[in-house]
Amino acid sequence: MNKGKMLYEGKAKKVFESENPDLLIVSYKDDATAFNGEKKGTIVGKGVVNNKTSNLLMSYLEKKGVPTHFVEQLNDRETLVKKVTIVPLEVIVRNISAGSFSKRYGVEEGIVFDTPTLEFSYKNDALGDPLINEYHIIALKLATKAELDTIRDYSFKVNEELKKFWAERGVTLVDYKLEFGRLPDGTIILADEISPDTCRLWDSKTNKKLDKDRFRRDLGGVEEAYLEILNRVTK
Numbered sequence: 001m002n003k004g005k006m007l008y009e010g011k012a013k014k015v016f017e018s019e020n021p022d023l024l025i026v027s028y029k030d031d032a033t034a035f036n037g038e039k040k041g042t043i044v045g046k047g048v049v050n051n052k053t054s055n056l057l058m059s060y061l062e063k064k065g066v067p068t069h070f071v072e073q074l075n076d077r078e079t080l081v082k083k084v085t086i087v088p089l090e091v092i093v094r095n096i097s098a099g100s101f102s103k104r105y106g107v108e109e110g111i112v113f114d115t116p117t118l119e120f121s122y123k124n125d126a127l128g129d130p131l132i133n134e135y136h137i138i139a140l141k142l143a144t145k146a147e148l149d150t151i152r153d154y155s156f157k158v159n160e161e162l163k164k165f166w167a168e169r170g171v172t173l174v175d176y177k178l179e180f181g182r183l184p185d186g187t188i189i190l191a192d193e194i195s196p197d198t199c200r201l202w203d204s205k206t207n208k209k210l211d212k213d214r215f216r217r218d219l220g221g222v223e224e225a226y227l228e229i230l231n232r233v234t235k
């Protein structure tokens with residue numbers, strides 16, 4: 001499948017037309033950003049790790065009944081995906097306190113919740129992706145009530161399946177961000193990526209961070225952590 005015109009270049013991926021108008025080619029970059037683009041850098045090999053990890057996780061979820069945009073991995077960095085209109089929401093599920101949750105509520109990292117939490121951010125770089133509630137989402141017509149119900153159900157289903165998947169590989173799924181899209185007929189499917197860029201993943205024995213927090217917080221060993229995740233995911 002040949003790449004056509006580039007349609008979009010984001011912080012971590014480029015998106016190209018494919019030979020099929022219903023499908024796009026996503027190309028994963030090594031560029032890394034954090035804090036709404038304020039911190040920039042490169043994580044060598046990240047594009048390969050994220051491409052392969054996301055594809056394995058999406059295929060796994062698809063088998064478990066969560067529809068995704070994944071079609072076919074083309075090479076180490078490129079994947080064929082279904083074309084969707086992205087719902088402009090970041091859906092964040094948390095099992096353990098960390099990151100902005102800890103900061104916002106003044107609690108330490110590592111509190112294991114009895115039940116997972118779910119929150120939405122409005123995907124809008126100019127506004128810094130503010131938190132948004134379901135009433136505001138509906139008022140702004142970002143998604144309908146029915147779409148939100150579907151998104152919530154899929155997000156928790158993803159949590160149940162991925163918690164198990166990672167636990168079998170000695171990794172604790174702390175939190176993650178999902179994005180959803182609409183197919184031309186309106187069907188909601190999981191889109192974007194699921195990778196160490198978009199999840200917090202801790203080694204189950206040591207709680208060592210194996211995700212983008214190593215880059216965000218200058219913890220060192222960033223490339224090694226990404227490779228470790230790829231090793232475990234392919235186990």
Ligand code: 5GP
Nearest residue numbers: 092098099100101175176177197198199200
């Ligand atoms: P937090 O809100 O604590 O910063 O992030 C919660 C989870 O969502 C983390 O796993 C984080 O990686 C992911 N996440 C939240 N916002 C973004 C974002 O804009 N980009 C990426 N790649 N991940 C995000």
